[in-house]
Amino acid sequence: MGAALNPPAATPMIDRFGRSISYLRLSITDRCDLRCVYCMSEDMTFLPRADLLTYEELDRLCAAFIQKGVRKLRLTGGEPLVRRNVMSLLRLLSRHLHSGGLDELTLTTNGLQLQRYAAELRDCGIQRINVSLDTLDPDKFRAVTRWGDLGRVLAGITAARDAGLAVKINTVVLKDLNEDEIPRLLDWAHGHGMTLTLIEVMPMGDVGTGRIDQYVPLSLVRNRLAQRYTLSELDERSGGPARYLRVQETGGKLGLITPMTHNFCESCNRVRITCTGTLHTCLGQDDACDLRSPLRASADDRLLLEAIDRAIDAKPKGHDFIIDRRSDRPSVGRHMSVTGG
Ligand code: SAM
Numbered sequence: 001m002g003a004a005l006n007p008p009a010a011t012p013m014i015d016r017f018g019r020s021i022s023y024l025r026l027s028i029t030d031r032c033d034l035r036c037v038y039c040m041s042e043d044m045t046f047l048p049r050a051d052l053l054t055y056e057e058l059d060r061l062c063a064a065f066i067q068k069g070v071r072k073l074r075l076t077g078g079e080p081l082v083r084r085n086v087m088s089l090l091r092l093l094s095r096h097l098h099s100g101g102l103d104e105l106t107l108t109t110n111g112l113q114l115q116r117y118a119a120e121l122r123d124c125g126i127q128r129i130n131v132s133l134d135t136l137d138p139d140k141f142r143a144v145t146r147w148g149d150l151g152r153v154l155a156g157i158t159a160a161r162d163a164g165l166a167v168k169i170n171t172v173v174l175k176d177l178n179e180d181e182i183p184r185l186l187d188w189a190h191g192h193g194m195t196l197t198l199i200e201v202m203p204m205g206d207v208g209t210g211r212i213d214q215y216v217p218l219s220l221v222r223n224r225l226a227q228r229y230t231l232s233e234l235d236e237r238s239g240g241p242a243r244y245l246r247v248q249e250t251g252g253k254l255g256l257i258t259p260m261t262h263n264f265c266e267s268c269n270r271v272r273i274t275c276t277g278t279l280h281t282c283l284g285q286d287d288a289c290d291l292r293s294p295l296r297a298s299a300d301d302r303l304l305l306e307a308i309d310r311a312i313d314a315k316p317k318g319h320d321f322i323i324d325r326r327s328d329r330p331s332v333g334r335h336m337s338v339t340g341g
C-alpha cells in the first residue's frame with residue numbers, strides 16, 4: 001500500500017501547552033546486536049518479528065506525520081541498522097528530503113554496522129548521524145555493552161566520516177564506569193571534529209541494576225570539566241533536547257542532555273513511534289496510542305490522522321523521572337530500546 005488515496009487535510013500538531021511538534025523519532029526494531037547495561041537486561045525478550053510494521057506501513061506513518069508538520073525524522077531502535085534491508089526504508093523516506101517535506105533525515109546507531117552502510121546512508125541524503133559510544137577503553141566497552149568490539153565501532157565512525165557524514169558522539173555518563181574518562185572522550189571527539197553530547201542515565205525499564213548505582217548528575221560532570229576547560233554557553237539548539245557549550249581549549253562543542261537535573265519539557269517538540277506503531281508523546285510517561293489499528297483499518301488516512309490528533313492533545317506536560325535510594329522501580333516500565341531515546 002502506498003500513499004493514502006485522496007489524503008484528508010492535515011492540521012499541524014500543537015498540543016495543549018502550545019508546543020508545536022516537528023520532530024519524529026521512529027524506532028524500526030527493538031532488537032540490537034549489543035546489550036548495554038543501562039539500556040537492556042541481559043536476557044531481554046524481543047517482539048516477535050511478525051508484530052513489526054512493514055516498511056510500507058512505517059513509510060505511510062512517516063508521510064502522515066510529515067503532512068502534519070514534522071520536519072526532522074530520526075530512525076532509531078534497538079539498533080536501526082540491524083533490521084533487514086534497512087536501506088530500502090531509508091531510500092523510500094529520502095524522497096521527503098528531495099520534495100522539501102523534511103529538513104533532515106538522520107539516525108542514531110551504535111556504529112557496529114557503519115562500515116557496511118556509511119556510503120549508502122550518504123547517498124540517501126543523510127548528512128549527519130549520532131553514534132553512541134561510552135568509552136574508548138576496549139575492556140570497559142565490552143563491560144558496558146556486554147560483548148561489543150570497540151575496534152569495530154571506531155572503524156565504523158571512520159567509515160562514516162570518510163563517506164562525508166558528520167558524526168556526533170553520544171555518551172551516557174555512568175558512575176564508576178566512564179565518569180573519569182569524559183575529558184579523554186572530549187579531547188578525542190573534538191580532535192576529530194565531532195561534537196560530544198553527554199546524557200544522564202534515565203530510569204527506564206528494569207535492567208537488573210539499581211539506577212542509583214549508574215547515575216551521575218551532569219551538573220557534577222560540568223563542574224569537574226570546568227576545572228580543566230573554559231566552557232561557555234551557546235544559544236544554538238539542534239532541534240533536540242541538548243544544550244550546548246563551547247570548549248575554548250579544543251574549539252569543539254559539548255552537548256548536555258539533562259532529563260534528571262534540568263527538565264527541558266517546556267520546549268519539547270518531539271514524539272516517538274515504536275516498531276509496532278505505538279505513538280508515545282512523552283519519553284518519560286507511560287502514555288501510549290495505538291496507530292497500527294487505524295493505519296490498517298483503511299487505505300484512507302482519516303482514522304490515522306484523527307488518532308494522532310487525539311494523542312497530541314493528550315501529550316503530557318513533562319516527565320517525572322526519579323532516581324533515589326527509596327525508589328528502586330523504574331519511573332517508566334518500557335526500556336529505552338522500545339522508543340530509541
Ligand atoms: N542502538 C542505537 C544506539 O545505541 O545509538 C539507538 C538506540 S539507543 C536506545 C539510543 C540512545 O539511548 C543511545 O545513545 C543510548 O546510549 C541511550 N540510552 C539507552 N538507554 C538509556 C537510559 N536508560 N538512559 C539514558 N540514555 C539511554
Ligand code: SF4
Nearest residue numbers: 032035036039078110
Ligand atoms: Fe543496543 Fe543502543 Fe540499547 Fe546499546 S543503547 S543496547 S546499542 S539499543
